[in-house]
Amino acid sequence: MTDSGIRTHQESITVQVSPDDLYDLVSDVTRTGEWSPTCTACWWDEQADAGQVGAWFHGRNEVPGRTWETKSEVVAAERGREFAWAVGGNLVRWGFELAPAEQGTTLTETWHFLPGGIELFEENYGDQASDEIADRTQQALDGIPRTLAAIKRIAEAG
Numbered sequence: 001m002t003d004s005g006i007r008t009h010q011e012s013i014t015v016q017v018s019p020d021d022l023y024d025l026v027s028d029v030t031r032t033g034e035w036s037p038t039c040t041a042c043w044w045d046e047q048a049d050a051g052q053v054g055a056w057f058h059g060r061n062e063v064p065g066r067t068w069e070t071k072s073e074v075v076a077a078e079r080g081r082e083f084a085w086a087v088g089g090n091l092v093r094w095g096f097e098l099a100p101a102e103q104g105t106t107l108t109e110t111w112h113f114l115p116g117g118i119e120l121f122e123e124n125y126g127d128q129a130s131d132e133i134a135d136r137t138q139q140a141l142d143g144i145p146r147t148l149a150a151i152k153r154i155a156e157a158g
Contacts, residue, residue, distance in 0.1 A: 006137050007113040010097075012150070014149040016104035019080035026096045026107070027083040029057050032036045035150035037143045038063055045071075053077050061137065065066055090116035109148055111140045 014023055019048035025031065028051075043094040045047040055074045061067065076095060084095025087131035093112040098105050113133065121136075122129040 005134065005142070007118075008111065008140055009144065010108050010110040011144050011148060012106050012108040012151055014101050014104055015107050015152045015155050019098040019100055019105045022098055022105045022107060022151075022155055023080050023083060024095075026076065026098075026151060027051050027079075028073045029059070029085075030156055032059065034154060035147050038139060039144045051077055051083075057125065064111075072132060084110070086114070088116070091118050107148060107151065111144065113140075 010057055017025075029044070032042045032045065033040045038061045039059045040062050042057050044050040045056040050057075053074050057072055057074075059070045060070060061070065064109065071089075071128060072094075073084040073089045074084070075086050075093065076082045080098060082095060082097050084093060086093045091114055093110070095110045097108040099108075100106075103128050110116045113136070118133065119131075119140065121133050125132045
């Protein structure tokens with residue numbers, strides 16, 4: 001396995017809305033394009049399963065020079081507390097944790113590059129895997145504060 005440095009990261013922000021209301025926003029993956037600097041759209045595979053653990057959804061991502069789609073599985077869905085998904089089921093885990101705060105909710109975005117993702121990058125990119133992993137890691141590190149700021153703006157605007 002390659003040594004690519006950071007494989008997990010999280011950042012938090014306080015949002016002046018209730019945990020339940022904020023959960024309703026961040027768990028609606030169809031709105032992800034409103035706040036993500038990379039993911040431009042998401043849609044549920046089966047609308048009847050939307051937002052539940054085990055539900056799958058697709059996402060379209062864009063960065064300069066590259067566009068791709070992902071398929072993700074909801075792995076945590078506890079209203080007012082946590083919403084999380086695993087890209088490809090086992091590649092990268094993204095999530096939002098929510099906790100009551102004195103003035104609203106502390107929203108924490110989490111990111112974990114899972115062993116399955118590392119293995120996939122090594123299979124797909126060979127000797128370039130470390131560079132590709134580092135690039136994706138930097139995109140996550142740069143994107144998380146931008147995502148949190150956008151969610152705060154949207155949630156507080158009502």
